[in-house]
Amino acid sequence: MARAKIALIGAGQIGGTLALLAGLKELGDVVLFDVAEGIPQGKGLDIAEASPVLGFDAKLVGTNGYEAIEGADVVIVTAGVPRKPGMSRSDLLDINLKVMGQVGAGIKQYAPNAFVICITNPLDAMVWALQKACGLPVEKVVGMAGVLDSARFRYFLADEFNVSVEDVTAFVLGGHGDDMVPLVRYSGVAGIPLPDLVKMGWTTQEKVDSIVERTRKGGGEIVNLLKTGSAFYAPAASAIEMATSYLRDKKRLLPCAAFLTGQYGIDGLYLGVPVIIGAKGVERIVEIELDSSEQAMLDKSIASVQELVAECKKIVPSLG
């Protein structure tokens, strides 16, 4: 069977890491697309030259033309600009909405059957705009945020308990912002929920609260350290996990930004929720039971995403 084709739109920090991981995991051939000349070509060649040493077979091609993504099975979008000092939120939205318009048109023309994963921030609004621009079915267009936020939560918990990260599960719902909802009751070690671990004396409620807070601010913590950029290893790894579940029909249950049509009481909005990803894309949206405080936190997060999308509609009325 022919290898799968993975198109990476944006060959910056995350795009380059995605290409390396896709190669290492032998997910398929990789096309790196970017508007910057030479960058996708250079990164593609550099990673291809690493393949004999690392021992994987994949073609890696860099391009500045959308035609090279023709027939892609998976498209992962990181194209856009980060927020720079002095740039308002609507300046950022204005630029990245235009980028989503261009990228969406490219996908519509050359990769209409792909599974599309958006990473560009602000995530919940950009994935919404990208789906509108490319016109692909909503179950084939998702946003990557929850896997990353949950991975951060899992890492902090594994570190606190001094146990393997493999045994820690964690769930984060809602938008990809400071008011995301890390779900303490649904997180734990090898099936033991966090509240039980507190009762068992493994940790304290205060420590759990501080880990929840650190998870919420996880993106900012990395930005403060790097100063000139944002996280890229963990975001890339998270999107590769989603792509793998699609390409291998693994039916993983992963928190992703998915288009809701009534679930969690929301219609017509992308929001971070647990979904099953298989060969058909988002095959199922899982509605878990929330208690009143969890629901209140989710409502706050929903309001932030709604506000963001309303701002996008103001900037590009045709998206409404």
Ligand code: APR
């Ligand atoms: N089409 C294609 N690529 C574009 C376009 C466009 N219209 N506009 C910008 N780009 C490219 C840039 O040339 C750059 O190479 O997108 C790339 C973005 O890469 P980085 O700036 O290195 O950003 P990165 O760290 O990879 O993050 C990408 O993901 O997590 C989010 O907030 C982050 O929105 C950001 C995105």
